Amino acid sequence: MKQSLQSPAMTRSKVLSVMELRKVYGDTVAVDGISFDVGSNEIVGLLGPNGAGKTTTINMILGVLAPTSGTIHIEDVNIATDRCRALERTNFAAVYAPLPGNLSVYQNLRIFGLLYGVKGLSERIEVLLKHFDLATFRDVKCGVLSSGEQTRVGLTKALLNDPRLLLLDEPTASLDPATARDVRTKIRRFAAQGAGGVLWTSHNMYEVQEVCDRVLFLSHGKILLEGDPKTLPREHGKETLEELFITVAREPLALELG
Amino acid sequence: MDVNRIAAIVLRQYYLMRGNLSRVLSPVVWVTIDILLWGFITKYLNTVTSAGFNFVPALLGAVLLWDFFSRVMHGVTMAFLEDVWSRNFLNIFASPLSISEYLSGLVLTAIATSSVGLIVMLVLATTIFGLAFFAYGLMLVPFLFVLFLFGIALGIVGCTVVLRLGPASEWFVWPIPALISPFAGVFYPISTLPQWMQYLSYVLPPSYVFEGMRTIVWGGAVSGPRLLGGGCLAVFYILLAYWFFLHTYQHAFRTGLIARYSAESMS
Numbered sequence: 001m002k003q004s005l006q007s008p009a010m011t012r013s014k015v016l017s018v019m020e021l022r023k024v025y026g027d028t029v030a031v032d033g034i035s036f037d038v039g040s041n042e043i044v045g046l047l048g049p050n051g052a053g054k055t056t057t058i059n060m061i062l063g064v065l066a067p068t069s070g071t072i073h074i075e076d077v078n079i080a081t082d083r084c085r086a087l088e089r090t091n092f093a094a095v096y097a098p099l100p101g102n103l104s105v106y107q108n109l110r111i112f113g114l115l116y117g118v119k120g121l122s123e124r125i126e127v128l129l130k131h132f133d134l135a136t137f138r139d140v141k142c143g144v145l146s147s148g149e150q151t152r153v154g155l156t157k158a159l160l161n162d163p164r165l166l167l168l169d170e171p172t173a174s175l176d177p178a179t180a181r182d183v184r185t186k187i188r189r190f191a192a193q194g195a196g197g198v199l200w201t202s203h204n205m206y207e208v209q210e211v212c213d214r215v216l217f218l219s220h221g222k223i224l225l226e227g228d229p230k231t232l233p234r235e236h237g238k239e240t241l242e243e244l245f246i247t248v249a250r251e252p253l254a255l256e257l258g
Numbered sequence: 259m260d261v262n263r264i265a266a267i268v269l270r271q272y273y274l275m276r277g278n279l280s281r282v283l284s285p286v287v288w289v290t291i292d293i294l295l296w297g298f299i300t301k302y303l304n305t306v307t308s309a310g311f312n313f314v315p316a317l318l319g320a321v322l323l324w325d326f327f328s329r330v331m332h333g334v335t336m337a338f339l340e341d342v343w344s345r346n347f348l349n350i351f352a353s354p355l356s357i358s359e360y361l362s363g364l365v366l367t368a369i370a371t372s373s374v375g376l377i378v379m380l381v382l383a384t385t386i387f388g389l390a391f392f393a394y395g396l397m398l399v400p401f402l403f404v405l406f407l408f409g410i411a412l413g414i415v416g417c418t419v420v421l422r423l424g425p426a427s428e429w430f431v432w433p434i435p436a437l438i439s440p441f442a443g444v445f446y447p448i449s450t451l452p453q454w455m456q457y458l459s460y461v462l463p464p465s466y467v468f469e470g471m472r473t474i475v476w477g478g479a480v481s482g483p484r485l486l487g488g489g490c491l492a493v494f495y496i497l498l499a500y501w502f503f504l505h506t507y508q509h510a511f512r513t514g515l516i517a518r519y520s521a522e523s524m525s
Contacts, residue, residue, distance in 0.1 A: 025514075059517040062352040066512045084260075087354040097352075100270075100344035107273045114266035115353040141277075157349075 013040050014075070015089075015164045015197040016061065021070035023056050023221075030056045032221035033070065038165065038197040043188070045208045045229060046201045048218035049249035054201050057218070058094075058167055061199070063087055074165050088117055093158040094169035098150050101143020105134060105153050108142055109160060116161035128156045131186070147174040155183065159190065166190065166198045172207060184211050205241040215241075217248045224248055259362065263355050267363020268370070271337050275371075282374070285332075289325050289375045290382060296321040297387040316475045317445060318389050320468060322379045324444050327405040327464060328435040329375040333368030334413025335420070335431050342425050347519040357507055361500065364417070365410055372409070376402075394471060397480050400489065401467045407492035408463040412438075414499035421515075422506045443468050463492040 016038040023031040031053040038044045046054050059065035061072055063079050063086065072079045072086075079086040099108040106125065113121040129135045132152045137145060142153055151174050158166060168187065172180035188211060191198050202208050208215060209229045217225040225232065225248065229241055238244040275281045300313040307313070341350055350360070383389035394401065416431035423430070441455055442464040448456055459465040466488025470480040510516045 055517075056514070059514065062348075064348060064351050064511065064516045065514045066508075084354040084356055087352065090352075092352060094348070097348040098345070099349065100340075100346050102277070102340075102344060103270070103273055104277075107270075111266045111270050111273075112349070112353065114262045114269065115350075115355050117260065117262060117354065 013195075014038070014073075015040050015195075016199065017071075017073040018057075018061070019071045019073075021057065021060060021072065022068045023053075023060060023065065024068045029221050031060070031067075034218070034221070034223050035070075036216055036223060036226070038199050040164070040195045040197050041191055042214065043191050043198040043200055043212050045212035045215035046199055046218060047205075047208060047215055047245060047248075049245075052218040053221040054218055055169065056221075058092070058169055058199070058201065061165075061167060062090070062092055088161065089164040090167065091116065091158040091161055091163040091165075092167035092169070093151070093154040093171050094167075095151065095154075095171075095173045096169070097154070099142050099153055099157060101141060104139050104141050105129070105145075105156075106138045108153065109157060112157045113160050118161050121160075124160060128159060132156045148176060148179055151175055152179070152183070155186075162194060162196070164196050166196055168198060168200045170202055171200070172202070172204065180207070187211065205245055209241050217245070219248050259356070259359050260354075263353075263359045264363045264366065266355075267337070267360060268366050271340070271367040271370075274340060285329055285371060285375045286378050289329070289379045292321055292325050293318070293379050293382045294386075297383065301387065314387055314389050315393055316472060318383055318387055319394070319471060319475075320444050322383055322389070323401060323405060323467065323471065324435070324439065324442075324464075325379060326372060326376050326402065327409045329372040330368050330406050330409025331413040331416065331435060332432075333371040334364045334410060335416035335428075336371070337364045337367040338413075338417040339420065339428060342420060342428075342519070345519065347516055351516050357504055358500075361414060361503065364413070368410065368413060369406075372406070394474050397470060397474060397485070400485055401471060404463050404467050404485070404489045404492050407489065407496055411492060411495035411499040414496070414503050418499070418503045418506045421503070421510060425519075438462060438464070441465070447472060461491065463488040463495070466491075 014037045018037070019035050020033050021031055021035070022029070022033045034057065036044070046057065048054050056065065060067050061079070063083050074086040074090050077086040077089070103111070109125045109128070110121065113125060118124055129138055132155060134149070134152055134156060137149060142150060145153065151171065155171060158168070171187070172183055175183060184207060187198060190196060200208070200212060212229050214227065215229045215232065216223050225236070227235065233239060233241050233244045236244055238247065296318050300317045303313045303317070341347060392398065412434055416434060419430055420427050441451070441458045442462050443451070443459055444464070448459045448465055448469060451459060466485055470485050473480050
């Protein structure tokens, strides 16, 4: 039961528009012609089992992987033809992309602030250091921070340029429950207060239900389901989002045909 | 090109050097050892060979120029390898930074690090061994410039090899200057080489520099057009190296290699 891809994002201004995106490696189709949007002030969850194509999709949106076909627009900027301008309004945090451990928190933020062309950089760094409770680690090398602290530094870097599109690949994976809740609150505030939108991947369905306005279920490179994470499970005869996730992971055909 | 983004790449190397003294000492120590070793060899040679020929400008000057070239090349590759070692590719290449800005930052870093090495070598060679470096006259400027350009070109090639073949391939990059040196005629005239090696020398810009240097030492005049030809060759190699890097980056962009440098697996 592949649902309509017309979404609430259509009524908001779009910060991300993905059209017929496809990535093929030899005979393997990693992403199979997916289309979706993220609106401003919206948090969209990109869900799916390992190998579903989530990270491939994110890498293409980040401009580090060329799509085989399809287009990606950040706001109205095509990443294929105007990469720098598109990436100036994007940022990301991922557990597998920590900031260099041989530089201090401040040094890393200063360098990435320059790369992203942040105005009033020094003030912006100080504000974010306080916001993420990192002021005491200002001059500490990132490599000696705990994984939770490193995750917070990554999020600080991701918010440096106040991005229109924020990509978060399992941002709370290494955080304790209290810090994870705090991070979720901050990300929700980011989405609510500014003009930005968030594309969020996570395997924590409780978190997804709490944070995301809308979810996309990806399986074998295709979007199988899309909808409100609070109502979607019942629409498909499941009690919880986790049950629905397991069904998507194990029996995607049942959902496609159902 | 955005100056701030180029400055970010240079600033990163500055922070790294400031934070770890070994990064500054390493190039200084190696050039110091080279100058001391070759300085004493030339002093010894001056005592055992017939009077009238001074080995200092011929051998020690050659070592100094060759070390400068090697430092320029390694300056570019070291700055690149810092991003490889800290698994920083995804952060760097997912930012608005363009390839030309990134390479410009690496080149500016190499200018700074190789200048430090050059100053140390000049001080040691002139104060301890009496190398009258300015005996080469104004030709010193084009000599250094040609070596600098070719060092940049080879540095970019080194980065490309690592980008294409992976982090372990850095061991192919370090010996590149040593592999070139027999053909470049650093210590002997090109005419000493067998004919097939001479053909390779003609396409290496440093060979024009070292031939020119020896001409000055023997009291002759350097051929301007020949040295200019060496400079043009070096510029050609920079353009070729840039194209090679861009081509390899595009390959990495298509295959997902950039992302895999950071992400262990792609889902």
